[in-house]
Amino acid sequence: MIESLLIANRGEIARRIIRTAKRLGIRSIAVHSEADAGLPFVVEADEAVCIGPANPAQSYRNADAILAAATSTGAQAIHPGYGFLSENADFARTVDAKGLIWVGPGADAISAMGDKINARNLMASAGVPVAPGSEDPAESVEAAIEAAASIGYPVMVKAAAGGGGMGMAVAAGETGLRGEYDKVRAFAERMFGDGSVLIERYFPRVxxxxxxxxxxxxxxxxxxxxxxxxxxxxxxxxxxxxxxxxxxxxxxxxxxxxxxxxxxxxxxxxxxxxxxxxxxxxxxxxxxxxxxxxxxxxxxxxxxxxxxxxxxxxxxxxxxxxxxxxxxxxxxxxxxxxxxxxxxxxxxxxxxxxxxxxxxxxxxxxxxxxxxxxxxxxxxxxxxxxxxxxxxxxxxxxxxxxxxxxxxxxxxxxxxxxxxxxxxxxxxxxxxxxxxxxxxxxxx
The missing domain is CATH 3.30.470.20 (ATP-grasp fold, B domain)
Incomplete structure (x- = not known):
């Protein structure tokens, strides 16, 4: 069994993981931002390291700072919790490359499922039911309209790299699709660094x-x-x-x-x-x-x-x-x-x-x-x-x-x-x- 565990997260999920680690006799290491220094998970961990200011990009999404904390504390494994870097395939690969144990799926599985278009195509080939939708990203609003015409309205306009309910909009017809496509694409580029858009059938009562x-x-x-x-x-x-x-x-x-x-x-x-x-x-x-x-x-x-x-x-x-x-x-x-x-x-x-x-x-x-x-x-x-x-x-x-x-x-x-x-x-x-x-x- 793993002997020391760094939790690359915060709040309730960090506290939750620490609780199990303590019960199993595993040394728990918390990382935290300056803003979270007084929260219960920091106090309850066996060891805690401040990894940066409040901005998540400078702390909980800062892979270098987290890996440095793992090295300085002698952590054997990293549990990412949910959110932040938990579904970042590059981070998972880096953890493996550093000789640390990644408590999660392999980086290849994360990559395969991280893009909604790739994921739905892979699932369809495996015999898993998928909703009617585009097999390739809609590279333009015209391509989105063409896809919607074959799928049938209403459609869901989705950021292919999105998650957690973010980057999604419903279009009831072509006029709505023209407006929502640009909004979703811009949001996806800003939030996920990937403006790929998926068009999928929308089910009003589901x-x-x-x-x-x-x-x-x-x-x-x-x-x-x-x-x-x-x-x-x-x-x-x-x-x-x-x-x-x-x-x-x-x-x-x-x-x-x-x-x-x-x-x-x-x-x-x-x-x-x-x-x-x-x-x-x-x-x-x-x-x-x-x-x-x-x-x-x-x-x-x-x-x-x-x-x-x-x-x-x-x-x-x-x-x-x-x-x-x-x-x-x-x-x-x-x-x-x-x-x-x-x-x-x-x-x-x-x-x-x-x-x-x-x-x-x-x-x-x-x-x-x-x-x-x-x-x-x-x-x-x-x-x-x-x-x-x-x-x-x-x-x-x-x-x-x-x-x-x-x-x-x-x-x-x-x-x-x-x-x-x-x-x-x-x-x-x-x-x-x-x-x-x-x-x-x-x-x-």
Whole structure:
């Protein structure tokens, strides 16, 4: 097993990884920006190194500074968490070249899945269902219009190198496509350094369902179970639950089989997620993208499988087999609510100093947090404050526990979206389980 681990991330995910490292007796090393010096993950690590100012480009995305910290502290391995450099193939290659262990998939798999056009073409050749779309980048607005004409409107205009719901727009017709194409291309060039644009069929009523996979040390790829991620704002997730209320046994088998094919197509190792769009009217699903890292929502899979996915990541990276029964059926129901520093109506960021922070407790309640009393939420990073996770015997029990936990979560200082979750957990559409990605817009 790995003996020393540098966590190239911050906030709740750094704290989460440190917790597992401590339980396993692994020395944990945190890197942090100047702005994050007072956060819990810095204090809880066995060692901490400041790697630069608040700007992520000068700290958490600064590969040279992170590698220098790994060398100076004698780290054996690097866990990238999610975001920042977690899906940067060049960084993964450099970590390997330095003789360090990369806790994640190989650089080739990251590269293959990092471009949405390449990824969808690779998945199609592997027999994974993909939505109708362009096989090559639309190099001009005229090419985009030609592609849309063969696909059929409405279409999604997507940054090929994008992720996390960024760089996406919907066009209902040619006029809209002309405007959105230029916007998406400019955004993609600015944010990702790659202006390639994909045109894909847009489904107005669709569910977002994903499958957790593990590429094991012996070369096998296994699929654990699916997660429902359809409660979104601006194409970014707010709530996830597992199992999905829209997926029955037959559909689940098809989802898991497709996810295994996707992993095998790129020789996947370590933890990853195959994201799909599900048409609830027909039961058809289509590959959306593969996230070559640990997902924010991994805790709900942990709870229904009774395992620690970070531990499994470390075992795989160490060349070890899983230490849980990968064939054991899931049990119970889990829900995750993303507590963000944003107002609960328009979801606009609201940083500030935390004056009150009281986390809910109780059976089946888990909080993975990045902040606490007296800490400051700065405007430099993602707005995620904490993840409120509940586990129940079934969906109704989990929802009841979520209601109680939301009522008991007290935060003052920064704006936060806790009141939104109280509203959602009493929403008839959500309670029915028959919701789709438009649920938040309909609530607003």
């Amino acid at each position: 569910r977002h369902v994903e499958v957790q996979i593990l590429g094991l040390a012996d070369g096998r790829v296994i699929a654990l179970s699916e997660r429902e991620c359809s409660v979104q704002r601006r194409n970014q997730k707010l709530v996830e639950e597992a199992p999905s209320p829209a997926v029955g046994p037959e559909l689940r088998e098809r989802f898991l089989a497709a996810a295994v094919k996707a992993g095998e197509a790129v020789g996947y190792r370590n933890a990853g997620t195959v994201e799909c769009l599900l048409d609830p009217a027909t039961g058809e699903f289509f590959f959306l993208e593969m996230n070559t890292r640990l997902q924010v929502e991994h805790p709900i899979t942990e709870l229904i499988h009774g395992t620690d996915l970070v531990e499994q990541q470390l075992r795989i990276a160490s060349g070890l087999e899983p230490n849980f029964d990968v064939t054991r059926p899931t049990s119970g129901h889990a829900i995750e609510l993303r507590i963000n520093a944003e107002d609960p109506k328009r979801f606009l960021p609201g940083p500030g100093k935390v004056t009150t922070w009281v986390e809910p407790t109780g059976e089946g309640v888990r909080v993975d947090s990045g902040y606490g009393p007296g800490t400051t939420v700065t405007p430099f990073y993602d707005s995620l404050l904490a993840k409120l996770i509940v586990y129940g015997t079934d969906r109704d029990d989990a929802i009841a526990k979520a209601r109680s936990a939301v009522a008991g979560f007290e935060i003052a200082g920064p704006k936060n979206n806790v009141p939104f979750f109280a509203e959602l957990l009493d929403n008839d559409e959500f309670l029915s389980g028959a919701y789709d990605t438009g649920i938040v817009a309909r609530m607003r």
